[in-house]
Amino acid sequence: MNRFLWSVGIGVFIFIYAPLLVVVLYSFHDSRIIAWPLQLGTFQWYGVLFQDRGMLDAVAASLKLAALAVVISLGVGVPGAFLLDRHEFPGKTLFQRLVLMPLILPGIITGVSLLTFFTFIGLPLSSGFPAIPGWPVVLGHGTALVSVVVTQVFARLQRLDRFQEEASMDLYANGWWTFWHVTLPNIRTALLGAALLVFTLSLDEIAVTFFLIGRQNTIPLQIWGLLRRGITPEVNAISTLIFLVSVIVIVVWARLMHDPEGANA
């Protein structure tokens, strides 16, 4: 029985990883046609990648979008988490449900809703500064990812030792000072973790972006475009890079999560 369990378990593990491995290996595949057998031995696709103007623009756009998403989601999410943790008010349950909707519902529903909203109020998809993605997609990302921040920070707040704040105020520090110097450092890793999560999720976001994007493309949409025109091995290269970045991010995130109130954060 034990052996059966182990073989199934390992099988599943392989099932989870093999496809990723395939993509990584094929990014070094020495042929334009992506077929079996695998011919390892070239970096050319990475070269093609770095000369692909469209892709590089998409990378820039994605990064800017992700950064803005982090700012918005933290700016709205942290107060939201505090609100849920410390206050009671009529409609609190509705607020809670609403905040969680983008996480729970398929992204397409949130995307479509936001599209109707922005169209309704007459905000064009490519409005905003030319250097950054349009307002709708920026606001859309930020809003959709507020939920992530709220859940992460809320969970941390629930475990917070309230007495530290009380001690601070007992010792004559006012509300703001206490918040900045006592509360905030204690939830620092949760904030960093949430920011990291939002950044990564924004980079990979497809559903909401699909409906709200203006003239620029993000990385996933750019890849999507390439895929629809037929596979080019360049896609393997960018996918491998994304994989690497994701692994690094999750390792950092895991470190943060297991190092409560970081000696090093």
Add this chain to the structure above:
Amino acid sequence: MTDSLVELRSLTKRFGDFVAIDDVSLHIGAGEFLTLLGASGSGKTTTLRMIAGFEQPTAGEIWMDGRPIHFLPPYKRNINTVFQNYALFPHMSVWDNVSYGLRMRHVAKPEITERVGQVLEMVHLEQLARRAPRQLSGGQQQRVALARALVNRPKVLLLDEPLGALDLKLRKEMQLELKHLQTQVGITFVYVTHDQEEALTMSNRIALMRAGRIEQLGSPQDIYDRPATRYVADFIGETNLLPARVASPVPAGSGRVTLIVDGQPLLAPAPASATSAGQEVWLSVRPEGMSLVNGATPGDHNVLDGTVEEGIYAGSLTKLRLRLKDGATLVLHLGPSDHAVPVGRTARVAWPVDHGVCLVG
């Protein structure tokens, strides 16, 4: 001596390089209430778990009823356990919890109904049979755990600090209830606790464990009145441990030995091991065995003088602390009718020679 039901033969258990149990041998008799007493880390729980089957011994054997059982999994041993945190199945009612063992052994339904009903009555929980564990108080959960084990009529019942989570009053009640239950049902109880009062109250025999070994095995009186080592004397009850030196050695176990305590020659029953002149030993005297002397010293008593440092009122008694000439401290108990001695005055303390215990280690 009762027939030995369970035998631990040279049991050793190692976790990595840590030796939790070090060559422990023990006979447990049928129908006896044996307590494994000790501080945390002494190995008492590990020993219990090995008897239950949750740990395998690194070396040594466990025999029950004339047959080796140490390689059997728990579900093949005729032994049941009452866990420290009760370990009640949260998704089953009280009834289903208690009947679990019987169901696993495919006992007939009518018999299950009868036996479960009986045992629930025994622990006064008949009314709560349909409840879920989380709806019960700590004391009630504890009784369900007990019932769940007892209903299987095991030869040996293991109890791992079952009263630890209860408040003081409930704990004292349950101690008596458990003791009565055990005498009533006649099952061998192996009980683990760190509470020495509990052990003294309930047990037929106590095995005091320390660092994986049995420090002393004996009846509660033996352990209390004649501790074998300093550790035992200190662990059980309160005692005065006076540093002493052997003046003239005597053969082991016979007569009395003369010790120099606080510069005075005193007598004590000879210890079990041989002594040599000038050997440094300890004299253990319990505070309740001592009394203040005004005037003549009663015969066959040891006497010491000291200065009163502090009197601590403790309800039914007052503890008086004295400092001896060589700096050692002595505590004795004064009853309500004894006269208190003001701090700073000298006082004379006496105790019957046979109340003292000379401890070598």
Add this chain to the structure above:
Amino acid sequence: MTAGATWLDRFRSKPRVRTALAAALPVGWVTTFLFLPYLLLLLHSLWKLDDNQMIVHQWTLASYRRLFTTAVYPSTIWFSAKIAFSVTLLSLFLAFPLAYLLAFKVKRHKNLMYMAVIIPLWVSYLVRAYAWKIILGQEGILNGLLAQAGLIHRPLEFLLYSKWAVIIALTHIYTPFTLMPIYAVLEAIPNSLKEASQDLYAGRWNTFRHVILPLSLPGVLAGCTFAFVLSMGDFIAPQLLGGNDSALMVSNVVVSLFGVAYNWPLGAAVSVVMLVIVVSLLTLANRLERRFNYRGETAAARKTDALAAIATEARA
């Protein structure tokens, strides 16, 4: 020396004022950018599309009527549900053994192994879906290996561009996701319960059947719910791997109605129906989960656990 109280202090000490101040930004934002959009979606589903392809703000149930009477829409929803169901079932059968293994059989580096299983969740969804194109294609790896092994003489065509490819890919993507809540619940089962069961004469199978399985249900429920809901709402995998079946999932229909097929009211109606289905499922799952929640933990604690789990999803 105590500082004097100002009217500002008095004002700010009122609990209502403090709440109002704390709520202003988050509630305002959520109302504007979440509540209103979802509301507008609903409204759009009730508005009319006139002959000039313009959206007219007149109330009508025409979209819903069309949705429920034209065969293609209900059948698409049903088809999506079937696919989602297959994905859920497969994910469950794959995730449970691995979760069990991690929770009970892995002694050292448990955290590391768990992280290893979770990492793929973070890798771009697109990458993971696209990888199956390489594996399942006519000239792909699977066909290549089978041919080399001599098992087939012609490439299997049904692998790619079919609903099977979609199911396999979605299973691959969502299995770690199903695994997480199951692992969390299994991990939380105290060891003493297993020991107690064995102490009471239950062997390994009985212990699993009577103790571990019932206690794992909340996690199983959570995992299955997420897998189902996310699969139903998926539109990338069908388009990449579905071939002729590519337009037959609900989300694809929505995408085309908001795009090429330009019929926003109808698209909104389909979205609303999808939303209703999803929310009902989640509510049902919630109710069931509360029934099976034997540990009596507070709803708040469980919610944050489940949500923390969702928070690491990578969804399209």
